[in-house]
Amino acid sequence: MMKRLVLKDLTIEKPLFLAPMAGISDKPFRQICKSFGAGVVYTEFVSADGIVRENDRTFHYMRFDECERPIGVQIFGHDPETLARSARYVEEQLQPDIIDLNFGCPVPKVVKCGAGSAILKELPRLEAIARSVRAVVTLPLTAKIRAGWDKGHIVAREAAKCLEQAGIELLTLHPRTSKQQYSGEADWSLIREVKAGIRIPLIGNGDIKSPGDARKMLEETGCDGIMIGRGAIGKPWLFRDILHYLQEGELPLPPERADIAETFFRHLELQEVHYPLMYAGNLFKTHASAYVRGMDGAAHLRYEMNRAKDLDRIRELAKTFF
Ligand SMILES: Cc1cc2nc3c(=O)[nH]c(=O)nc-3n(C[C@H](O)[C@H](O)[C@H](O)COP(=O)(O)O)c2cc1C
Known part of the structure; x- marks a missing residue:
């Protein structure tokens, strides 16, 4: 049901991703999720400005151990040039397997600076960022977006096409608007629509809390892989349970x-x-x-x-x- 994905030199055997989560997806949690079968993990997001200023705290968030590979470092920012410089720096200094661009963060501190999901209001900037980063890094480049800024501006379809044209290798969609933050339900039908409009792999994200949800998202949307965030907090064995359910067709017993x-x-x-x-x-x-x-x-x-x-x-x- 989930096929292996190949991004440049990187083969992702199991496109079952642990979501980047600030304050949550740190080294210990990533390693625990990995031990239960997460196929790819991402760092918490890090500021491109912090990277180019060589801020110590920023570096702390980006460090990882070899056992976490394949791992992506997620960066956010507003200025294409700064994002490109920071991505190049990450590639040279840390050599992760993936660099990911954050176009989904709804946190006021981030959107006030025109970063994260604020960039969904400015698609030319979104494309400029992807192009400028693509031009300077050789690693696989991925991006994570939301549905749009608010319900009057659902731009995921257009954003996905811009990112594909700019040379992004894989896209993740969390189909809620920035204004929604985490309220209401993720609109999985949008994952299906976005998938139909692009050729690069699309990872579906939002509200997967059980093996049944995982299967339903894969079946309903045709996405190429899934990403799990909150559902794995306190339940990192969810990755193992999902893999078991997709392979064997039966639900595993709950943990003792x-x-x-x-x-x-x-x-x-x-x-x-x-x-x-x-x-x-x-x-x-x-x-x-x-x-x-x-x-x-x-x-x-x-x-x-x-x-x-x-x-x-x-x-x-x-x-x-x-
Ligand atoms: C505490 C927390 C921190 C998050 N931090 C990030 C982040 O740094 N970068 C990012 O792209 N998304 C971040 N997200 C969003 C998640 O990656 C994911 O898209 C969202 O939680 C929906 O997936 P879920 O329903 O499986 O949790 C965060 C979510 C939570 C709950």
Whole structure:
């Protein structure tokens, strides 16, 4: 149902993508998702301005380990020249497998600078950015878009064509408008329409929370692969379950409490390895709460974890809980 994709020298065996998610898709989470079968992962988005200024924090977000390949670094910005310089820098310094352009972020801080989804209001700029980056990088170049700025301006079809003409190798569509942010439902029919108008592979994204959703999106839209974001938070085994369901046609059993505990502690250990102790605990809290969602006693654990000062305390609380 999902065929392998070839982008230049890169072969993607399983077009099952972990979505870029700021504050979520960091190294530990990417590695956990990879261990469950995610075929491609992306970094959290990074600012092109930050890259050219060689900002330390920006570099922290872009670092990855070899075991995460194939991995894409996602960049955002407004100025074609700056995006091109930053992409070239990423290619030379980090050698990821993919460079991805963000044309979907709805966060006010980003759109106020004319970046992210604001570029969907300016298709000539969108095309200029893609062309200027394409001209200077040799790695596969991908882009991620939303449906449009608001419901009166659904431009995904035109944007997809511009990006294809500019030399993008693969496109991901999250079919909500920027104004919608994450409310309402993703309009999967738009994925089908965009797919019909382009020849490059299209990855469908939005509201996949179960193996059944994954199959439905593939069948209903004809997309070439799928990308999963929120559905994998606290449930990274979703990638394994989707692959199993698509291959075997049957739903896997839900994980036992002991399986959830194993993943929880494995993630916690990675957190400890990758972050200085003083940040590791706070950065893990969103994931930790998501792992126990719906379980007996989860509300109390979440309350206690939120007050925890460090990762050791979270470990102690979780040991008692599990
Ligand atoms: C906390 C959070 C952070 C996100 N950060 C990014 C980002 O940095 N770059 C991006 O392209 N999309 C970002 N997104 C959007 C997701 O990649 C994805 O398109 C969206 O969540 C819809 O997919 P889902 O329904 O599977 O979550 C973010 C989403 C969330 C929830």
